[in-house]
Amino acid sequence: MDVQERFEENRPRLRAVAYRMLGSGAEADDAVQEAWLRLNRSGTEGIDNLDAWLTTVVGRVCLDMLRSRGSRRETAWDDRDLPSAEGPETETVLADSVGLALLVVLETLTPAERLAFVLHDLFAVPFDEVAPIVGRTPDAARQLASRARRRVRAQPAERPAGxxxxxxxxxxxxxxxxxxxxxxxxxxxxxxxxxxxxxxxxxxxxxxxxxxxxxxxxxxxxxxxxxxxxxxxxxxxxxxxxxxxxxxxxxxxxxxxxxxxxxxxxxxxxxxxxxx
Missing domain, CATH: 3.10.450.50 (Nuclear Transport Factor 2; Chain: A,)
Structure with a gap:
């Protein structure tokens, strides 16, 4: 299988990641296309796990696009009044339940929180792989996702207009x-x-x-x-x-x-x- 075929196999997943990050089909397509251009330039030599490499590239491109929209201050979120229960089962239930209002709620997160939550909770990317994308340690990436998860859980799931x-x-x-x-x-x-x-x-x-x-x-x-x-x-x-x-x-x-x-x-x- 050549490089383009392997990329096309990944395209639907990469677009899903980018769309949940950016909330725009056109911007998601741009992010995926940028990943292809970078892969085409660099080739696969030295890439041990192409799936993970492409996810990393798309994640970084999306992070740059979010930050270019307007810098958001990454201030600490006040967790005192939010649910505190965590764990794999809780994370899975939450990830499955946020489809209705996900894009709206994600707009309330900082870019790093948004990326950590989307990659880990919705696409099961390990924190060891999320960490270098957001420029944090694995523990710090875990905290970003946890904070985002609590903010998502605290939002009412509004019915979409219409x-x-x-x-x-x-x-x-x-x-x-x-x-x-x-x-x-x-x-x-x-x-x-x-x-x-x-x-x-x-x-x-x-x-x-x-x-x-x-x-x-x-x-x-x-x-x-x-x-x-x-x-x-x-x-x-x-x-x-x-x-x-x-x-x-x-x-x-x-x-x-x-x-x-x-x-x-x-x-x-x-x-x-x-x-x-």
Whole structure:
């Protein structure tokens, strides 16, 4: 396997790390691309563990990008009023539960806290490997992650904007409630669909109008579930648990004004999909 093939195997994981660090799909792609450029320049000679090397590079690139947004003071966080229970089981439960509000809460952390928490709690990178990325000792990196973990735990898990409308839309679609669907759609709503989606759904590139979209979705959401798609409110279509299609929603004034559907397998592997 050549260097590019090995890099492509790592790309989805690296993008997931970068996206959780940066909260932006475009910036995450930039960070991963920078890792590829550095690997392409240096080659693999002297790299014993390519996965770990790439994680380190992406982590450092993300750290630099976060710091360039505006320096944050790394002051001590007051832990007195926060839960203090720690341990592997607690960490696992927390990491699995922060999908809804993770990107919002991570914005409250310093760059070093954010990186230590994301790498260790969400991607199981050992503190011995996290430490050189954040420029700390393993014990100090552990403290950064612990402090971040407590701040995450202290934040309420808010429902993303538009969740109620999306839930009502999915329920109406499953139950074939045509009039309810119409009431949730803007009269000028449109849906754009990529080539893979058009082939799968047998539709044109774009559908327009509340009536057309209500008829299209009427009775169709049996395998559809709410999700965050690259941080945007959306729908994951996954019969049998395998994601075949994702649809992001745009809402204005409590009504859906646009759908964007993607079924391209390569694109689906790159998209950050967080079930709600």
């Amino acid at each position: 969740r109620e409308v999306m839930d009502a839309f999915l329920a109406a679609s499953r139950d074939a409630e045509f009039e309810t669907l119409l009431s949730l759609l803007d009269p000028d709503v449109r849906m754009r669909i990529d080539a893979y989606g058009r082939e799968r759904l047998h539709t044109p590139e774009e559908l327009r109008g509340a009536d057309a979209l209500a008829r299209f979705f009427n009775g169709k959401a049996r395998n559809a579930y709410p999700a965050l798609i690259d941080g945007l409110i959306g729908i994951r279509v996954a019969p049998g648990g395998d994601t075949l299609l994702v649809i992001t929603l745009t809402l204005t004034g409590g009504r859906i004004t646009a759908f964007d559907a993607t079924a391209d397998p390569a694109r689906l592997r790159e998209i950050e999909i967080l079930p709600l």
